[in-house]
Amino acid sequence: MLSIKNLHASVDDKEILKGLNLEVKAGEVHAIMGPNGSGKSTLGNVLAGREAYEVTGGEVLLEGKDLLELSPEDRAREGVFLAFQYPVEIPGVSNINFLKTALNEIRAYKGLPPLEAREFLNRVKEKQKLVEFDAKLANRSLNEGFSGGEKKRNEIFQLAMLEPKLGILDETDSGLDIDALRIVARGVNQLRSQNNAFIVITHYQRLLEYIVPDFVHVLYKGRIVRSGTKELALELEEKGYDWIKDTVDAEGAA
Amino acid sequence: MSTKDDELLKELALEEYKYGFTTDIEMDIAPKGLTEDTVRLISAKKNEPEWLLEWRLKALRHFLQMDMPTWQNFEHPDVDFQDISYYAAPKAKPQLNSMDEVDPELISTFEKLGIPLNEQKVLAGVVAVDAVFDSVSVKTTFREKLKEQGVIFSSFGEAVQEHPELVRQYLGSVVPQTDNIYAALNSAVFSDGSFVYIPKGVHCPMELSTYFRINAENTGQFERTLIIADEGAYVSYLEGCTAPMRDENQLHAAVVELVALKDAEIKYSTVQNWYPGDKDGKGGIYNFVTKRGICKGDNSKISWTQVETGSAITWKYPGVILKGDHSVGEFYSVALTRNKQLADTGTKMIHLGKNTRSKIVSKGISAGVSHNSYRGLVKIGPGAENSRNFTQCDSLLIGDRCGAHTFPYIENRNKTATLEHEATTSKIGEDQLFYLTQRGIDPEKAVGLIVNGYAKEVLNQLPMEFAVEAQKLLAISLEGSVG
Numbered sequence: 001m002l003s004i005k006n007l008h009a010s011v012d013d014k015e016i017l018k019g020l021n022l023e024v025k026a027g028e029v030h031a032i033m034g035p036n037g038s039g040k041s042t043l044g045n046v047l048a049g050r051e052a053y054e055v056t057g058g059e060v061l062l063e064g065k066d067l068l069e070l071s072p073e074d075r076a077r078e079g080v081f082l083a084f085q086y087p088v089e090i091p092g093v094s095n096i097n098f099l100k101t102a103l104n105e106i107r108a109y110k111g112l113p114p115l116e117a118r119e120f121l122n123r124v125k126e127k128q129k130l131v132e133f134d135a136k137l138a139n140r141s142l143n144e145g146f147s148g149g150e151k152k153r154n155e156i157f158q159l160a161m162l163e164p165k166l167g168i169l170d171e172t173d174s175g176l177d178i179d180a181l182r183i184v185a186r187g188v189n190q191l192r193s194q195n196n197a198f199i200v201i202t203h204y205q206r207l208l209e210y211i212v213p214d215f216v217h218v219l220y221k222g223r224i225v226r227s228g229t230k231e232l233a234l235e236l237e238e239k240g241y242d243w244i245k246d247t248v249d250a251e252g253a254a
Numbered sequence: 255m256s257t258k259d260d261e262l263l264k265e266l267a268l269e270e271y272k273y274g275f276t277t278d279i280e281m282d283i284a285p286k287g288l289t290e291d292t293v294r295l296i297s298a299k300k301n302e303p304e305w306l307l308e309w310r311l312k313a314l315r316h317f318l319q320m321d322m323p324t325w326q327n328f329e330h331p332d333v334d335f336q337d338i339s340y341y342a343a344p345k346a347k348p349q350l351n352s353m354d355e356v357d358p359e360l361i362s363t364f365e366k367l368g369i370p371l372n373e374q375k376v377l378a379g380v381v382a383v384d385a386v387f388d389s390v391s392v393k394t395t396f397r398e399k400l401k402e403q404g405v406i407f408s409s410f411g412e413a414v415q416e417h418p419e420l421v422r423q424y425l426g427s428v429v430p431q432t433d434n435i436y437a438a439l440n441s442a443v444f445s446d447g448s449f450v451y452i453p454k455g456v457h458c459p460m461e462l463s464t465y466f467r468i469n470a471e472n473t474g475q476f477e478r479t480l481i482i483a484d485e486g487a488y489v490s491y492l493e494g495c496t497a498p499m500r501d502e503n504q505l506h507a508a509v510v511e512l513v514a515l516k517d518a519e520i521k522y523s524t525v526q527n528w529y530p531g532d533k534d535g536k537g538g539i540y541n542f543v544t545k546r547g548i549c550k551g552d553n554s555k556i557s558w559t560q561v562e563t564g565s566a567i568t569w570k571y572p573g574v575i576l577k578g579d580h581s582v583g584e585f586y587s588v589a590l591t592r593n594k595q596l597a598d599t600g601t602k603m604i605h606l607g608k609n610t611r612s613k614i615v616s617k618g619i620s621a622g623v624s625h626n627s628y629r630g631l632v633k634i635g636p637g638a639e640n641s642r643n644f645t646q647c648d649s650l651l652i653g654d655r656c657g658a659h660t661f662p663y664i665e666n667r668n669k670t671a672t673l674e675h676e677a678t679t680s681k682i683g684e685d686q687l688f689y690l691t692q693r694g695i696d697p698e699k700a701v702g703l704i705v706n707g708y709a710k711e712v713l714n715q716l717p718m719e720f721a722v723e724a725q726k727l728l729a730i731s732l733e734g735s736v737g
Contacts, residue, residue: 048688048692049692050688051684051688052684071691072688072691072692073691073692073694073695073696073697075692076691076692076693076694077694081692081693082692084689084692087689088683088685088686088689090686090689090690090703090704090707091707091708092706092707092708092709092710092711093703093704093706093707097703098690098693098695098703099693101695101699101703102690102693102694102695103694105694105695105696105699106694109694141707142707158693162693162694
């Protein structure tokens, strides 16, 4: 589904990603872990096409299509969804109206007619239930006055509504208490299928107890330095990031 | 600024003003210049009684002695009052009795603007329309239906002929001739406008609407609107306006007076879309308007809602004099400026009666290299026991070359008054825009969503059909403003 080859990217002329490779197949969940400043969030933003992130080399294909050629909105329409680490508030714009606009823009891109009001509302109801999102929040202004946890849950609700091929969760666990974390994870697990894939970016192993990944990758200094299964996350938890730093830096020196 | 922003900004510059066409129609235009003879000519054309001519002449004398103010937050353009024609009317227009008699060219003009003059088509009877083309009212719809309830809705000229006593009683009673230089000018040379009278206890059965269109070159438009809601009456009134794209500036100096008697309510909504000039600030309308209402009787209410997106310069402060006890004044405003547009707008709430309340919600939106100022006065008189004001004044900036300014004035002469003021300034952030585009929404649509969300509290005050229009207008006006 997603193929990243030798990806280089900079922010403010500082190179953050330095030749990153990753293959994600449909139906898989990949966790990206790594110490602060390793480039985890940069990866999410680069894939989604944020303007401040400049790609200086490499290739990203989504189902064979060159993602880097596309505008952020077209990437979204092709099925890339970024669940933000810090979702913004947009006062006065109703959550529902926003989702309807987004959904219909994505449909129009695929040559589909807008969803009829009733179909749309049925979908809202169904997905609210699926990801345990409070109906009251759905009708409020987009993230306005939401608590940190409510904002993160709204991200998952949007993900459920828009049904992307590739969901990227950027530190969705940060700032969540254990109950909120469980609800968010349960939502994601409900949405996992053979037709989509997830990249779960996280600093801690904790989230991966609830969203069990097929693969775990460790990002350090802009490259993936270790890949493995969920056991790698446990090992990291036990030994800490210094273990990775030390061994990788030693390899580099050698 | 990134290249993508640049491209979008270029698109914006090329964006055309949708209503910029001109209508080719035979016109009766007064020679340029302003003297007592000009005033006499206008008055004679309109077959006015002597008292009204005298009233106009008195205003002219005031006007000639007044100086241009200097306190406004923009450089007042040089307006050569002698280089303007003060009267323009479609030629040879007899009393119109049916649509068939209206010049088809005029009908098609208003159709292009989306203003139906054909009564059968008018939004299934929800809105009655008075259409003012240059200086004269060309058609007022639904008059018969309104008459059944005793509602008078006509052009100002007709009201002078048919209801001189009402006009004489209230004309200039809210905005005196000497109020300001443009009010004096208007009082001297006003050509037409709308007149509304709602009798005692009548809830006006439909929205009343006036649509203003400037067409002729080198003319000014000076309309006068007078609305009187008698005891216990209610009316909702809407005005809209457009003008052709012309390289020279055109002056629009209107006066609107509202009178609400005991227990009456007037809701006045404006969607202003005069030609704003091109991206370099060439051309456009100078919109210098005096609007004021008086809550004359106890428990009366006047509410102004304005959505200002057009004009090269917008300069107006629709206000309310709260004379009656327990009366209520409201002002809801969205003012959008882009390119080189300037706006200095706000309100005046003058509390005189006891337990009077006023609410001000102002939302400024600035883009391009425009400047947008809120200026508001809240005045509490010594007799205004327990009066209250709430003011909220927000500014939204798009890009980093525009300006937002706030000038709130408070004069309080009664200790029991409660005054609250809130103000915010925000910017459409890259993060808000990215959030929406990451969900598949087109960037321009995203800006429209953000701006409409920001202005929602004001747009909610508009009647439904007009709220939808205003939303579209805000979104269209900002197309390409942000990358």
